[in-house]
Amino acid sequence: MALPALQALLASRHEVVGVLTRPDAPVGRGRQVKASPVGEVARDAGIPVLTPVRLSDPGVDEQLRAWAPDACPVVAYGALVPQSLLDLPAHGWINLHFSLLPAWRGAAPVQAAVRAGDPITGVSIFRIDAGLDTGPVFAQRRVEIADRETSGELLTRLAELGAEVLVDTLDALAAGSATAVAQSADGVSLAPRLTVADARVDWHSSATTIDRLIRAMTPTPGAWTTVDGPGDPAQRRLLVAPLDAQGTGVLPPGVVEVRDGGVWVGTGTTVVRLGDVRPAGRRLMPAADWLRGLRGSHGSHGSHGLHGQPDGDSSTHPVRLD
Secondary structure (H helix, E strand, C coil): CCCHHHHHHHCCCCCCCCCCCCCCCCEECCCCECCCCHHHHHHHHCCCCECCCCCCCCCCHHHHHHCCCCCCEEECCCCCCCHHHHHHCCEEEECCCCCCCCCCCCCCCHHHHHHHHCEEEEEEEEECCCCCCCCCCEEEEEECCCCCCCHHHHHHHHHHHHHHHHHHHHHHHHHHCCEEEECCEEEECCCCCCCCHHHHHCCCCHHHHHHHHHHHHHCCCCCCEEEECCCHHHEEEEEEECCCECCCCCCCEEEEEEECCCEECCCCCCEEEEEEEECCCCEEHHHHHHHHHHHHHHCCCCCCCCCCCCCEEEEEEEEEEE
16 A cells, blocks of 8 residues: 555655665465565665664664655554654654544554445545654545445555645645644544454344445455354354345344345345355355355255255255354
8 A cells, every 4th residue: 555655756756765664574375575565666766675673673763864854754654653763854754644534543544434334535644743643634635435345445546546645745845835734633533453353244233234344354354254063163264255235135144045146144134145255265256156065065964054955046044154
C-alpha cells in the first residue's frame, strides 16, 4: 500500500533522499529472502534504503540526520517513531492514513470501515505526534465504498488517491501554504491491528454482518470458519471468500444446503450463498467443488454425517460451519 506513494514521490519535483522500510524477509513457498516492494523500487532507483527492526536501533538516528530530510512522508509503516526523530525534520513526519480522521485511528482503518458498513471513507494527511493518529490534519479526500467492495479493493483505490494527496501536501509545505488543523474530539473511533480470531465467521450473526465481515477480511487476514466434526480443528478450517448472494429462506446457523446450483448456509437471519472457499492445505475452489469432495471423502454417512441425494436438485446436510 506504500508503493504508489513512493512512485508518486519519485515522479514529483521532490528529492527522495532515503527510504525506511521493513527488513528483508523470507516469502513464498521457497522462503526466499526478499526486500519489501518499496525497498526493491527504491534500490532500483538508486535510493539508499534503511531496514531497521525498530527506529530506536543503533545507527538509525545518525543516518536520518545525515540524510537531513525536510519532511518524512509515512505510509503504513507501523512502527513507533521516537520523539527525537519526530523533531528532526523541519516539517515533521507526514502520514498518509486510510480513513477520514478522527474516524478509525489505528492499524486497520480500511477493514474497520468495511466491517462497519460505512458508506464513505477516504484518506487523511496529518503530522505525526506522540498520540495514535492524533496529529493535526493537512488534507482529506472522501470516497464512497461500493456495495460489494472488499478491503483489498478499497485499499488499492485509497493508496492511489492518497499518493496524489500526499504529493499535493508536500508541494504546499514547500510553498509555505500548508495549514494543519487539529482533529475534532468528536467522532473518534479505533481500528486496532487485526488478529486471526477477529476474522472468524459467527454464523449466528445476521447475513449482512457476515457479508461485511468476510469482505472486510479479504484478502487479509482472510475470513474463516471450521467444518463441524472430529479431528484437528486446524485441518477442518475453511477460508471463506466474499459471498455470492443473500437469499430467502431460513436454515439453522451454519447448516449447509445445496439447491439451485449453489451452496447455501444458514445465518441468524436469511441464508447466504457461498462463493469460493479454501480448505486447509488446498487451493481456492468453488464451494460446490469443496462440498462434493467432502461428501466423496466421508461417504453419505461418514463422520460429518453427510446425506441426501448426490445428483438431486436440493439436499440439506448436517454439515455445520462453526
